[in-house]
Amino acid sequence: MNSKPKTTVTFYNGLTTIGGPMIEVAYGKSHVLFDLGEVYRPELGLSMEDEDFETLLKYQLIGDVPNFYDPQITGKPIDTKRWEHSAAYISHLHLDHSKALNLLAPEIPLYAGPITAHLLPVLNQDGNFLLPAANKPKNYTRPIISAELNKPIQVGDITLTIVPSDHDAYGATGLIVKTPDKTIVHTGDIRLHGYHPDWVHNFMKAGHRCDMLIIEGTGVSWPERVNEENSEEFTGQKNEKELTKTIVQYQKDNPKRQLTFNTYPTNVERILRIISDSPRKVVLHAKRAELLKKALKQDVPYYYLPEDEKIDALDPNLEISYADLLADDHQYFWQVVGHYDQLQEGGLYIHSNAEPLGDFDPAYKPFIENIEKRGIELVTLRCSGHADIAELKEIIAGFEPKILAPVHTLHPELEENPFGERILPKRGETVTLS
Template identity: 45%
Template sequence: MVLKDKKTKITFHNGILTIGGTIIEVVYEDSHIFFDFGSEYNPSASFQPSNLQELLDEKLVPYLNNMYDPSIELKGYKSSEDNFKHTAVFLSHMHLDHSKIINYLNPSIPLYTLEGTKSLLNTLNINDDFLFPLHNKKDSNTREIIGVKENEVIEVGKIKVKVMPVDHDAYGACGLLIKTPDLVISYTGDIRLHGYRKEDTLKFCKESENCDVLLIEGVTVSFKDFEDEENENDLCNENDLIKRVNEIVNNNPNKQITFNYYISNIERILNIIKTNPRKVVLDAYYSYVLKEATNYESYYYRLDDKDYGLNLEYEIKFEELLNDESEYM
């Protein structure tokens, strides 16, 4: 994307006609940044790639000159010299369509994201089954990530990036306000207004108000029509959801209640735990993720022999949960 009378160039490498796999590049002279670094996912495909070569061959990720780990031997792809002195990658949040290929990133290139996303990615990948694997493992399953403070500005050569928190169901999500010498670009990442951090989204929108280019990833955008009737079962926001969960518990005494949940939605899990009339018991792995992200110790049960360093005082035997009718959720 070449803008008239501007030196700044924007390239959409992936994610335009797909759900996921967003990779966008901003260039100004000898500086360039990328965001995000995920992989497109096609669940209907008969073949599911398991390494970088297969991802490239299946065209689920683009080839990016000098951006991938040079120790990974790739057939049919060859890097060439470029003139960039300053390079960095930014992640808006930890969802895999934005983060799954970060371990294939050239280790010499810095990767920035909010501290909450950094913590969550390192924790979720402790068993080496969340991200695509590192080619050369040392002390960690996850490549080095630089965690930044909310609203911190990172300079990559002549490009400045302000990393701003936004409301999303992934803990530690951010939007990026990018300034080059001749352009202001706002990248929303995934945002919403019905969660726990609505005011952060509004602040990000306010600072983006006079940007030159606005980049929004949208799968669907939907609003109620004026003639639509109100449905008492509709959930409008996260607080409505928590109330509904608690109503189910209160209306079903002496019944076992089990729920499925998405662990990246840390704030939702915390609110269920803190407001529910029963003791909420998580799988040991998810209890570990919650503790690492927020330092909150939850009740947990274990179905394997892995040691996550959890407090034994909070362990509930699985057999006790099977026979329980009213104490636990």
Template identity: 40%
Template sequence: MELKDRKTRITFHAGVLTIGGTVIEINYEGSRIFFDFGTEFRPELKLKDELLDTLIEHRLIPELDVYDEVFGRTVNGANTAVFLSHCHLDHTRMINYLDPQVPLYALEDTKRLIELLNQDGTFVLPAINKDYVTREILGVKPDSTIKVGDIEVTLHRVDHDAYGACGMMIRTPDCVIAYTGDLRLHGFDSADTVAFCEKAKNCDMLIMEGVSISFEGRPESKTNKFASEEALLDWIVDEVENHPNQQITFNGYLANVKRFAHIVAKVRRSVVLKEKMAYILKSLLDMDCLYEKDPNKDWGLNPELEVDISQRDEHPEKYLWQIQGFDDQLQSGGIYIHCDADPLGLFDPAYLVFKQQFLDKGIEFNHVGCTGHAFPNDLDAIIEMIQPKCLVPIHTLRPDLLLNPYGSVHLPQRGETI
């Protein structure tokens, strides 16, 4: 790709040589878009607070001119917009720090899911001195195009382990850029990823995540992960079938709405969800699910579907019960399925403490999952489908391992503008 003599400018503010915290700016003669708007996940830093200056100081977010003026910043919001590819926190966590005058766009499903997850104000970072819990997100339909000055952005669905995920096609008068967001080819909606690749074919630049290639040849790549969402679902169904008399509990990441929906549909026991999760499934998929009452909030669900928690212990063979965190009332000899739930793994200091509580209680602990990111071979397949003139790997620890037989590769530096 010939980069000179073009007016399009791309700045890689964050998300380079790391997993998460992607913030990229595209500028065409004063019109600007940004994607995404999350933070890096570094719990080991044990920050004193998570205010804007603290996050910038520790390089968890970049210095930008679109942060809320409440932080004492000068805001440049003219001909500017921010776009979200999906709801995961490394792509959304600082949306409440975005100045209210700057429009924020996402697919309607992502908008609704963020608002549901953040109803109690604990999902994304809290707004400072505002009367809203979640700042306004402008929901758009799949394949819709938003114009920001001379820049056009079209949002297309992709398959990821966050419901409502999208990739983006970005067009300026002199350039066509595809941004994958996070995507894969082995989920329930893999056809969406293939359709996105077809729309991106022969783009000038492909800005692409490469999470899975970060761990090639390292111990992290040899965990109890399944090759597809279907394979993971089959394992859960079999695990329940093979232990007909034991108390079995589970948890998953709430944004993986389709996984919860398939578990409810396929497991032969009655699946009882936390009321918030049942509300999410009702809101997004119009599914009616059994639920355990939330003592702190009335979600307005059908009271006939409520199951008292006493039933979990009195009739353990009847239910697959969702729990969140360790519950010391669980029965010894039971089984717990930790299905890509929080805490996510060894990189989180809370994980081993969490796991040990189950072991001390005599409960079998199964940490299983299916990655939301394309496997290394599938990354190659996606590049083959798109055949970009220039490939820019981001959201990975090893961008050098992604190759582009159809053109050049550019390995960006944090803060670099091309």
């Protein structure tokens, strides 16, 4: 006699490290997987060519997830008798949540919010964003279904609802998974100090009293830094709106000075706000302008470096010459992406969560030294994409989960659940909800 199926949650990767969560929810013959990223470990010095399937598993950069990856990559068939309904989801377009999406078997549907679904193929058009798919050109991006937000998607016995959230990746979403007897919430990466705290509050309402809340915990990863954040040396910005204001203020305070900046490509909303609020004319490097054009159909002033190839998608009337930018000290606020040796001495460069991202990247220190050596003042203006300790508490209180499962953090044990149980699953562990 068959007993009634139970909901299980398996934690394949991304637990005690920041990034790369891979989690499966299963019920009966249906199962879903989220997300499909790769853990970021620059210290390994691996190039994209080095990252074959074995290497990814060996360094735990991805999870050893059965029955989801492409058999052409794993050499193992998918057990379609056991699993009649499968689907996958990615919460946002950061690489630690998306880079491995081409490894998913082609016949398994992959869902994401509309912005994530539209931007990823553009980001990967040169083939250096995502891991490659089997037997496809390097710049191939497998189909991503642009899901309608807040509208349930049926995967056999399981229902997925993708909801808008807030993170420093444009278009970030969260996920509500319902099986016939349980509700599981996956926050993705989340914060309350971005442009859309109201969306996060709605997400909390929709997932209120869920059976399990899988929450990211980046913000509790560095308990030793708690006092630092309250000190005067802390250069982080309280929220995204403050950050834009500070950038505008630098322009007002420096009417005759070369002013340049860079941000991270996937924080599209930050760059849109910089463009709309800046007193100076904002000029982007052609590659970044192309991203805005292709993904959002937005035209912005741009420039080419001498070595760049022309991009057909861009309006030639909006091109500003690189020579004009190099000579300018009052008209432009422009995105610099290299050749720091050509900038004016005495200028100001704002590094706003651009690459290299920080101390943990071996490229960071030489980068900073190189700019300062040129006599350019370097200002780092950061705003975290992640909830801090207080915000995490607020988010947990908003959901009031029966079980809390912290992932995506160096210290999952520092997230607590006043509303029920807190579990600390091991890599590869399956939890049965009964």
